[in-house]
Amino acid sequence: MKAAPFDYLRASSLDEAIEALAETPDARVLAGGQSLVPLLNLRQVRPPLVVDINRLDGLSFLHKENGRLEIGALTRHRVVETSAVVHSEVPLLAEALGYVGHVAIRNRGTIGGSLAHADPAAELPAVMVALDAEFRVHGPEGERLITARDFFLGPHRTALGPGELLTRISVPSHRGGSAVEELSRRSRDLALVAVFATVTMSGGVCETARIAIAGAAPTPIRATAAEESLTGRALTADAIAAAADLAAGATDPPGDLHAPADYRREMVAVLTRRAITRAKEGA
Ligand SMILES: Cc1cc2nc3c(=O)[nH]c(=O)nc-3n(C[C@H](O)[C@H](O)[C@H](O)COP(=O)(O)OP(=O)(O)OC[C@H]3O[C@@H](n4cnc5c(N)ncnc54)[C@H](O)[C@@H]3O)c2cc1C
Incomplete structure (x- = not known):
C-alpha cells in the first residue's frame, strides 16, 4: 500500500517548522x-502535511553539561548507542538502545522520534522515566520543560501541544549499577515487557533504586513502592524478590494474542528480580 496524498515541507528553520505545524492541525x-x-504506507495516519525536520542541524548534538547528558531530538539512536560519553555517564541508555529494532533502524531513527511516538512497549520512554530526564519543547508560545514522567499520557499520546516540537533531551548522569531486562517474541522486537533499573549502594546498603517498566501499562511506569522497599536495606535475595512482587503489582498490562496480561505481570516480577540483581552487582 502507498501513503494517502499529503503536502510536504522541508523545514529550513525551527520557526518555520513550528509555524507550519501550528497552522495545520494533524x-x-x-x-x-x-x-x-x-x-x-499502511494509511493508519493520513496527515494533510508532513514537516521534514532533517535539515535542522541544530537539533543534532550530544554532549555533557553540568553533570547531565544533553541530546538533540534529531540525534540518531546509533550515535547515542555508540558514544563513549553515554557509556560512561548513562550506561543504562546505551544498553537500552541495543534493544531498539536493528542497526539499520537505529541508523535512521532518532531519540526525539522514539519519545514523541510514545509507544508503551518502546525502550526509550521507559529509560527516560527511570532516569528522571527532562524534555525541552519549542512551540508557538516559546519553549518549556516537561519531565519525562509528565510527558507520556497514553499509547502514542504525549504532553506536546499543537505546533510543539521536542527539541532537546536532558538526562542526569547516574552513578552505581544499572541493567535492562527485556522479554520479546523475537530478538529486537518491541518488548512484551521490559524493566530498566539503576541502583546505588553505600556500605552494603541500597542508597537509591529506580525501576521503570515498559509494556505493562498504557505508559511507561515507575515502580515507586518497589523502589522504596529497597532503599536503606541490604539487597538480599528476599528483599529483591519482595520488591519484584511489588513492581508486578504496580502494573496494568494489556493482554493480547502475543501474551495474556497475567503472563506479562509475572514476567515483570522475573525481569525486575534479574535487573535489580545485575544492577546491584555493577554498583
Ligand atoms: C522493523 C522495526 C522495528 C522496530 N523496533 C523497535 C523496538 O524494538 N523498540 C523501539 O522503541 N522502537 C522500534 N521501532 C521504532 C523505531 O525506534 C523508530 O525509529 C522510532 O519509534 C521513531 O523515531 P523516528 O525518528 O524514526 O521518528 P518518525 O518515524 O519520523 O516519527 C515518529 C512520530 O514522532 C513524531 N516526531 C518525530 N520527531 C519529533 C519531534 N522532534 N518533535 C515532535 N514530534 C516528533 C512524528 O510526528 C511521528 O508521529 C522499530 C521500527 C521498525 C521499522
Whole structure:
C-alpha cells in the first residue's frame, strides 16, 4: 500500500517548522521516519502535511553539561548507542538502545522520534522515566520543560501541544549499577515487557533504586513502592524478590494474542528480580 496524498515541507528553520505545524492541525513531523513512514504506507495516519525536520542541524548534538547528558531530538539512536560519553555517564541508555529494532533502524531513527511516538512497549520512554530526564519543547508560545514522567499520557499520546516540537533531551548522569531486562517474541522486537533499573549502594546498603517498566501499562511506569522497599536495606535475595512482587503489582498490562496480561505481570516480577540483581552487582 502507498501513503494517502499529503503536502510536504522541508523545514529550513525551527520557526518555520513550528509555524507550519501550528497552522495545520494533524500535521506530522518527519524525523527518522522509522515509525511514521510505515504508518503512512499502511494509511493508519493520513496527515494533510508532513514537516521534514532533517535539515535542522541544530537539533543534532550530544554532549555533557553540568553533570547531565544533553541530546538533540534529531540525534540518531546509533550515535547515542555508540558514544563513549553515554557509556560512561548513562550506561543504562546505551544498553537500552541495543534493544531498539536493528542497526539499520537505529541508523535512521532518532531519540526525539522514539519519545514523541510514545509507544508503551518502546525502550526509550521507559529509560527516560527511570532516569528522571527532562524534555525541552519549542512551540508557538516559546519553549518549556516537561519531565519525562509528565510527558507520556497514553499509547502514542504525549504532553506536546499543537505546533510543539521536542527539541532537546536532558538526562542526569547516574552513578552505581544499572541493567535492562527485556522479554520479546523475537530478538529486537518491541518488548512484551521490559524493566530498566539503576541502583546505588553505600556500605552494603541500597542508597537509591529506580525501576521503570515498559509494556505493562498504557505508559511507561515507575515502580515507586518497589523502589522504596529497597532503599536503606541490604539487597538480599528476599528483599529483591519482595520488591519484584511489588513492581508486578504496580502494573496494568494489556493482554493480547502475543501474551495474556497475567503472563506479562509475572514476567515483570522475573525481569525486575534479574535487573535489580545485575544492577546491584555493577554498583
Ligand atoms: C522493523 C522495526 C522495528 C522496530 N523496533 C523497535 C523496538 O524494538 N523498540 C523501539 O522503541 N522502537 C522500534 N521501532 C521504532 C523505531 O525506534 C523508530 O525509529 C522510532 O519509534 C521513531 O523515531 P523516528 O525518528 O524514526 O521518528 P518518525 O518515524 O519520523 O516519527 C515518529 C512520530 O514522532 C513524531 N516526531 C518525530 N520527531 C519529533 C519531534 N522532534 N518533535 C515532535 N514530534 C516528533 C512524528 O510526528 C511521528 O508521529 C522499530 C521500527 C521498525 C521499522
